[in-house]
Amino acid sequence: MTSASSGDASRIQPPRTPFWRADWARGSLWQALLLAAFVWLMWSAIDNASVNMRARGVPTDFGFWNRPAGFDINQTLVPFTSSGSTYGRAFVVGLLNTLLVAFFGVIIATLLGFLIGVARLSRNWIIARLATIYVEVIRNTPLLLQLLFWYNAVLKPLPNPRQSVSLPGSVYLNNRGLFVPEPIFGAGSDWTLWALGLAIIASYVVKLYAARLRIVSTKRIPVGMIALGLVIGLPALSFLIAGAPLTWSAPELRGFNFQGGVRIYPEFVALLLGLSLYTAAFIAEIVRAGVLSVSHGQSEAASALGLPRGRSLRLVVIPQAMRVIIPPLTNQYLNLTKNSSLAVFIGYPDLVQVFAGTVLNQTGAAVQVISITMAVYLVISLVTSAGMNLYNRRMALAER
Amino acid sequence: MSDITAASNNGAPQAFVRTKASPDLPPPLAVGGIIGWMRENLFSSALTSSLTLLSLLFLYWYTPDLVRWLFIDAIWSAPDGEACRAPGAGACWAYVNAKIEFFAYGSYPRDMVWRVDLTLVLGACLAAWLLWPSAKRKALALVLFLVVYPILAFHLLHGLGPMLRGAMRGLADLFGSKALADMAASALPVVGTNLWGGVFVSLLVATVGIVVSLPLGVLLALGRRSKAPVSRFLCVMLIEIVRGVPLITVLFMANTMLPLFVPEQWSPDRLMRPLIGVALFSSVYMAEVVRGGLQAVPKGQFEGAMALGLNWWAMMRLIILPQALTIVIPGVVNSFIALFKDTTLVAIVGIFDFLRAVDTARLDPVWAGPTISATGYVFAATFYFVFCFGMSRYSMMMEQRLTRGRSH
Numbered sequence: 050m051t052s053a054s055s056g057d058a059s060r061i062q063p064p065r066t067p068f069w070r071a072d073w074a075r076g077s078l079w080q081a082l083l084l085a086a087f088v089w090l091m092w093s094a095i096d097n098a099s100v101n102m103r104a105r106g107v108p109t110d111f112g113f114w115n116r117p118a119g120f121d122i123n124q125t126l127v128p129f130t131s132s133g134s135t136y137g138r139a140f141v142v143g144l145l146n147t148l149l150v151a152f153f154g155v156i157i158a159t160l161l162g163f164l165i166g167v168a169r170l171s172r173n174w175i176i177a178r179l180a181t182i183y184v185e186v187i188r189n190t191p192l193l194l195q196l197l198f199w200y201n202a203v204l205k206p207l208p209n210p211r212q213s214v215s216l217p218g219s220v221y222l223n224n225r226g227l228f229v230p231e232p233i234f235g236a237g238s239d240w241t242l243w244a245l246g247l248a249i250i251a252s253y254v255v256k257l258y259a260a261r262l263r264i265v266s267t268k269r270i271p272v273g274m275i276a277l278g279l280v281i282g283l284p285a286l287s288f289l290i291a292g293a294p295l296t297w298s299a300p301e302l303r304g305f306n307f308q309g310g311v312r313i314y315p316e317f318v319a320l321l322l323g324l325s326l327y328t329a330a331f332i333a334e335i336v337r338a339g340v341l342s343v344s345h346g347q348s349e350a351a352s353a354l355g356l357p358r359g360r361s362l363r364l365v366v367i368p369q370a371m372r373v374i375i376p377p378l379t380n381q382y383l384n385l386t387k388n389s390s391l392a393v394f395i396g397y398p399d400l401v402q403v404f405a406g407t408v409l410n411q412t413g414a415a416v417q418v419i420s421i422t423m424a425v426y427l428v429i430s431l432v433t434s435a436g437m438n439l440y441n442r443r444m445a446l447a448e449r
Numbered sequence: 450m451s452d453i454t455a456a457s458n459n460g461a462p463q464a465f466v467r468t469k470a471s472p473d474l475p476p477p478l479a480v481g482g483i484i485g486w487m488r489e490n491l492f493s494s495a496l497t498s499s500l501t502l503l504s505l506l507f508l509y510w511y512t513p514d515l516v517r518w519l520f521i522d523a524i525w526s527a528p529d530g531e532a533c534r535a536p537g538a539g540a541c542w543a544y545v546n547a548k549i550e551f552f553a554y555g556s557y558p559r560d561m562v563w564r565v566d567l568t569l570v571l572g573a574c575l576a577a578w579l580l581w582p583s584a585k586r587k588a589l590a591l592v593l594f595l596v597v598y599p600i601l602a603f604h605l606l607h608g609l610g611p612m613l614r615g616a617m618r619g620l621a622d623l624f625g626s627k628a629l630a631d632m633a634a635s636a637l638p639v640v641g642t643n644l645w646g647g648v649f650v651s652l653l654v655a656t657v658g659i660v661v662s663l664p665l666g667v668l669l670a671l672g673r674r675s676k677a678p679v680s681r682f683l684c685v686m687l688i689e690i691v692r693g694v695p696l697i698t699v700l701f702m703a704n705t706m707l708p709l710f711v712p713e714q715w716s717p718d719r720l721m722r723p724l725i726g727v728a729l730f731s732s733v734y735m736a737e738v739v740r741g742g743l744q745a746v747p748k749g750q751f752e753g754a755m756a757l758g759l760n761w762w763a764m765m766r767l768i769i770l771p772q773a774l775t776i777v778i779p780g781v782v783n784s785f786i787a788l789f790k791d792t793t794l795v796a797i798v799g800i801f802d803f804l805r806a807v808d809t810a811r812l813d814p815v816w817a818g819p820t821i822s823a824t825g826y827v828f829a830a831t832f833y834f835v836f837c838f839g840m841s842r843y844s845m846m847m848e849q850r851l852t853r854g855r856s857h
Contacts, residue, residue, distance in 0.1 A: 079677070080680065175501055175504045189786070189837035191804065198822075198823070390695040409701075419702050419705065427690060427694055
């Protein structure tokens, strides 16, 4: 108002807004009220919880973490015994099982999803139709139903070990799971691993060198082929030099069950199958949308420049499609990880089944257990989306 | 090279001129008709042809088996599971037929299922009114659906509470009407939620999710976009936390933690807890969909509204939200599809939804047999597929209508 009062006095001045009707004052009042309501809500929830928990004799601390668990878990990646291991150890076992199924699920779903996404775009009518049917059926039925179907209707009715379904390569499938040969690494097999590491570093060096060479002398060298040769050739060479220190322990039927080999539990197979097939359908749609989002002019321009079809795909279409594909793809990976919690319905010992199920029932520490479980998923999500934001910032189109 | 001569000027070749026409290319074998279509779409190259043959082989291998299992070898009517247990028997549709009431209503008293039917029909009519693109007075339908229908449905399904019953008794005393007094005593007796189950519970969970998530999602989205620090912080926190965790953990939380957070006497009903969890979960996803719509409204619309002197609520209600919500209709329908599929998870806290009913019924010793599980799951899958596929087609249709209006 200072500028108005310094002008000529004959101008009609708008009435001065009293401060209690000013926007900032009203806004602050509402915000303060909201904050107060939130604090009150939190405080009363905590108050009620402490009263209720004491009344029900529920533990209010994390003391259960170091107490012996006293239950068994069938699939464990780290040693776990019902007598000696603690509830904290059970948490670790569950978390590792969740990460295990998520890791393999992501790999299978990605491969299958890209394949089906490309198939949907295929000019082959029948392939495109089959891919469409797959995507529509899978996307329009609940994941839980699919998991139950794989577990109860496909894997459970399999014959017992004596009448196992025998697959090529000493692989057996029966109602106790999938039995595959176990690789046993002899002395000197660590050299193969070192060679693989060396090959990856060497490929990276070749790539850097090729990039410089192209700028300095416009010469191109086949980086992909060299890298492939290095990554396969070096480990293979060192493996052979070390005298092929690898033997396989094949599963054999002894008595009523198989001995030797690796037993993959039917729960794991059902969960992995269900999650991968379900997520693959969503990834297929993302891939299709990504490829369609690259305008036709781009591939036309590439062929006008004389690029052959393969190189135009590799250098022009796919890089642009990936920009569209990667963010929702990461979202699907997160969804897969979160959906792995459906393991609880078919008894796969993941984080939710072991920790939020068994441990919660035995200790009764609902608030602590559920909070820890949620925090784990939350951390996975937040870390992934932070990485995603970094990636997006690097890949975003530089616009005006 | 005889038909091309180098036209030279001053001895240096400058242009090549063709003097004779080159021979005609052979005509294309077939471009139209079935043969042409097959040549184009099935056998355009060696790779395509081999893929086509492989898929035909795959279909030839499995389709007859599937058809035989589903229809020809299927048992369509039987008193118990004896016929279905015979080797070589296909799907046991007789079992679905015998269990259909259980699948639909759970353990709801059979003489009162008309209450469920009436609720479902009313809901279907309102939904059709809302979804019909050219229907009139949608605002009225929205109010009916979001406010009136839930109250009505609650009393129909659960029965009259003591307060309403008392009010009716009071009225009966006032008018001295015997009929009204009888009605107050016996109309719509209470059916506990422990008896509820089947398709109707699935639809109930989905409907509650939709009814709550629409307004709450809009509020959360507005809060997230607002400049006020406290509301924005609270909305962002709620949205990010709930979106970062699986629905199962939210349901666990609603089931085991919620009763601890409220005074003992307010402890919610066993069906109410997962409903709260599902409503919260779907609201935050709805909020993100609505936020997308809000971001798609051009800035000029906000500025225009402010220039007209509208305050924030009026601007949102009259200018921004109508545009934003129209844009996101397909997204909203897609999140309804996800919600409908997610309703199956309420089984984890002991609610008897449709899938749980199917999964329980297959253990009935009268019917138990090798094909029962698969039959039940195929039936359930068909049910979910019809609903979700229908919704997704609807969303695609709306998307086309909307882009048609905007494209020029």
